[in-house]
Amino acid sequence: MVLYPVMRKLLDKRVVLASASPRRQEILSHAGLRFTVVPSKFKENLSKASFPTPYAYAMETAKQKALEVARRMHQKDLRAPDIVIGADTIVALEGLILEKPVDKTDAYSMLSRLSGKEHSVFTGVAIVQCSSQGGGLDLDVSEFYEETRVRFSQLSEELLWEYIHSGEPLDKAGGYGIQALGGMLVEAIHGDFHNVVGFPLNRFCKKLAELYHPPRPEDRPREKQDSIPAVDTFDRLGDSKGAGPGQGGARGDRRRPQAPGREHAKDADSKPSVESVPPTAVLELIDGYKVSKALFTACKMKLFDLLRDEGPLSTADVARKIGASEGGTGQLLDVCAGLGLLDKTEGGYSNTPLATLYLLSDGEYSLHSLIMIHEEFSWPFFSYLDFAVREGTVQTQRALGTAGEDHYQECFYKNREKKLQFMRAMHGHTKVAARHVATAFDLSGFTSACDLGGSTGALAYELARQYPGLKVTIFDLPEVIEDAVFFKPHGPEAGQVSFVPGDFFRDTLPEADLYILSKILHNWPDDKVHQLLSRISRSCKPGGGLLLVEMLLDEDKCRPLPALLKSLTMMVLFQARERSLSEYHILLQAHGFTDVRAVRTGSIADAVLATRA
Numbered sequence: 001m002v003l004y005p006v007m008r009k010l011l012d013k014r015v016v017l018a019s020a021s022p023r024r025q026e027i028l029s030h031a032g033l034r035f036t037v038v039p040s041k042f043k044e045n046l047s048k049a050s051f052p053t054p055y056a057y058a059m060e061t062a063k064q065k066a067l068e069v070a071r072r073m074h075q076k077d078l079r080a081p082d083i084v085i086g087a088d089t090i091v092a093l094e095g096l097i098l099e100k101p102v103d104k105t106d107a108y109s110m111l112s113r114l115s116g117k118e119h120s121v122f123t124g125v126a127i128v129q130c131s132s133q134g135g136g137l138d139l140d141v142s143e144f145y146e147e148t149r150v151r152f153s154q155l156s157e158e159l160l161w162e163y164i165h166s167g168e169p170l171d172k173a174g175g176y177g178i179q180a181l182g183g184m185l186v187e188a189i190h191g192d193f194h195n196v197v198g199f200p201l202n203r204f205c206k207k208l209a210e211l212y213h214p215p216r217p218e219d220r221p222r223e224k225q226d227s228i229p230a231v232d233t234f235d236r237l238g239d240s241k242g243a244g245p246g247q248g249g250a251r252g253d254r255r256r257p258q259a260p261g262r263e264h265a266k267d268a269d270s271k272p273s274v275e276s277v278p279p280t281a282v283l284e285l286i287d288g289y290k291v292s293k294a295l296f297t298a299c300k301m302k303l304f305d306l307l308r309d310e311g312p313l314s315t316a317d318v319a320r321k322i323g324a325s326e327g328g329t330g331q332l333l334d335v336c337a338g339l340g341l342l343d344k345t346e347g348g349y350s351n352t353p354l355a356t357l358y359l360l361s362d363g364e365y366s367l368h369s370l371i372m373i374h375e376e377f378s379w380p381f382f383s384y385l386d387f388a389v390r391e392g393t394v395q396t397q398r399a400l401g402t403a404g405e406d407h408y409q410e411c412f413y414k415n416r417e418k419k420l421q422f423m424r425a426m427h428g429h430t431k432v433a434a435r436h437v438a439t440a441f442d443l444s445g446f447t448s449a450c451d452l453g454g455s456t457g458a459l460a461y462e463l464a465r466q467y468p469g470l471k472v473t474i475f476d477l478p479e480v481i482e483d484a485v486f487f488k489p490h491g492p493e494a495g496q497v498s499f500v501p502g503d504f505f506r507d508t509l510p511e512a513d514l515y516i517l518s519k520i521l522h523n524w525p526d527d528k529v530h531q532l533l534s535r536i537s538r539s540c541k542p543g544g545g546l547l548l549v550e551m552l553l554d555e556d557k558c559r560p561l562p563a564l565l566k567s568l569t570m571m572v573l574f575q576a577r578e579r580s581l582s583e584y585h586i587l588l589q590a591h592g593f594t595d596v597r598a599v600r601t602g603s604i605a606d607a608v609l610a611t612r613a
């Protein structure tokens with residue numbers, strides 16, 4: 001019997017579980033999923049210290065397990081399965097990540113730590129959707145995690161050793177199995193039991209539902225929020241079979257919920273009415289600019305820095321400290337709370353983890369400078385979107401009040417302060433996705449890389465961390481290189497990275513096995529893109545690589561929305577754009593690159609790798 005409709009819809013897909021865990025196999029087969037087991041050979045040795053949270057570590061390990069299997073199967077049969085599922089379960093206690101114990105002593109040390117305390121069990125899951133095109137492999141990664149809180153009773157020495165000698169702990173994260181004898185150690189559990197055992201089944205079903213078909217708007221009121229959609233909401237999954245690029249195929253449908261009005265319009269029998277198509281979606285679109293502006297304003301006022309340093313604070317305290325009106329400050333703080341950026345309690349306002357990670361002006365993954373660039377530059381240009389669309393030109397005169405020839409220079413290199421702000425913005429934005437990009441392909445065969453326009457080295461340092469045998473050169477304008485030193489990390493990877501000043505349109509490119517263009521091509525109009533690719537093609541030796549890091553548009557160019565909006569931004573700012581994989585394919589082939597492969601990382605940048613023929 002099939003447990004959930006979405007499982008039945010997967011029956012015609014080639015699904016692979018990249019896991020040797022008998023528990024995962026059991027959970028998924030009991031749920032009605034048909035799959036083949038191909039255990040991953042990925043070595044679970046990522047550096048835990050380099051992850052901001054334990055679940056980020058679990059998700060990355062899950063992703064690497066699944067990617068390794070997808071690539072291996074594609075290499076062997078020249079055909080990857082449709083879906084590869086990877087998972088990783090860890091136990092987290094007081095900042096420590098516990099995996100499977102290596103021996104009985106290790107099991108003892110884990111279990112005695114857990115005794116009498118509450119810990120979290122995180123399972124990271126990666127769903128990799130694969131499609132093979134022209135011998136290449138296009139991988140689309142979706143990942144999520146689930147947390148379950150587990151409280152152990154106080155365990156006596158005798159009980160501990162008896163349990164360890166049962167042999168149960170050795171192949172289990174944290175050294176226990178809640179589904180068997182280990183269940184006797186557990187006083188309380190909060191969350192999904194299956195997640196502890198090794199696979200968060202409920203969340204997995206919701207994720208599949210989200211990926212394969214969103215609920216229709218007319219179904220929504222009948223459903224509890226967050227529930228698993230009913231059978232008829234998955235109907236179109238079957239239609240996707242065989243749909244290729246440009247045919248509006250499955251990939252597109254998986255990646256973005258259908259707009260409510262559009263879904264209804266296909267329903268020929270009924271005329272849309274205010275009841276069947278409520279205006280909520282339009283009203284939300286109207287409010288989009290208010291949300292952006294509230295975020296920009298809170299960042300500009302450095303509210304998040306203040307609450308990090310002195311929070312929780314009341315409205316009156318915040319208003320006094322930033323020298324603003326109490327009424328206005330209170331409303332802005334409440335909107336930030338409504339947006340999930342602040343927590344509001346009786347003690348006052350404080351930052352949520354989202355704000356702590358991305359909105360502080362000096363955090364490791366800070367997007368503060370990027371937000372300020374949007375406030376100062378993108379916002380005025382977007383005010384003239386209609387002119388940009390009508391005239392097909394960059395609206396520098398209207399937006400900035402200058403008719404400068406090179407407005408890129410005008411915007412970002414006007415003075416040192418602006419330049420540093422731009423570099424910080426690029427640094428934060430690159431860093432957030434750097435690990436995803438660096439691990440999207442196995443680059444260990446390359447010994448030298450050159451990141452053209454690599455700025456502060458955010459990607460170069462991550463590549464160096466992932467591939468200790470790789471030397472990376474950053475080739476960027478002299479004015480960028482002179483300040484890149486401020487972004488140098490302390491670890492040994494700094495020794496693998498060097499900087500060479502130059503202009504990639506004019507000067508000789510440094511020699512390298514692998515060239516990298518990270519968020520460069522989307523800045524330039526087509527003639528410049530060809531010019532740059534032709535220069536790289538001439539410098540690149542046969543067998544050498546070219547790695548592009550950009551947001552990929554789907555072939556129908558209607559999704560994913562973040563890539564579409566990025567493309568619009570590039571049009572408004574530079575009369576440039578984002579591209580689909582087949583567009584990159586054509587561009588790269590025209591310049592002598594073959595074997596074009598892409599990984600949609602699920603993060604804010606995707607990766608395309610090609611080989612010089």
Ligand SMILES: Cc1cn([C@@H]2O[C@H](COP(=O)(O)OP(=O)(O)OP(=O)(O)O)[C@@H](O)[C@H]2O)c(=O)[nH]c1=O
Nearest residue numbers: 019020021023088089172173176177178196197198
């Ligand atoms: C807390 C807990 C964990 N586990 C098992 O612990 C392993 C974790 O290790 P992993 O690295 O995530 O997986 P693996 O077993 O090495 O398999 P693979 O996916 O091939 O890496 C998985 O087995 C889980 O079931 C239980 O069976 N019961 C529990 O209560």
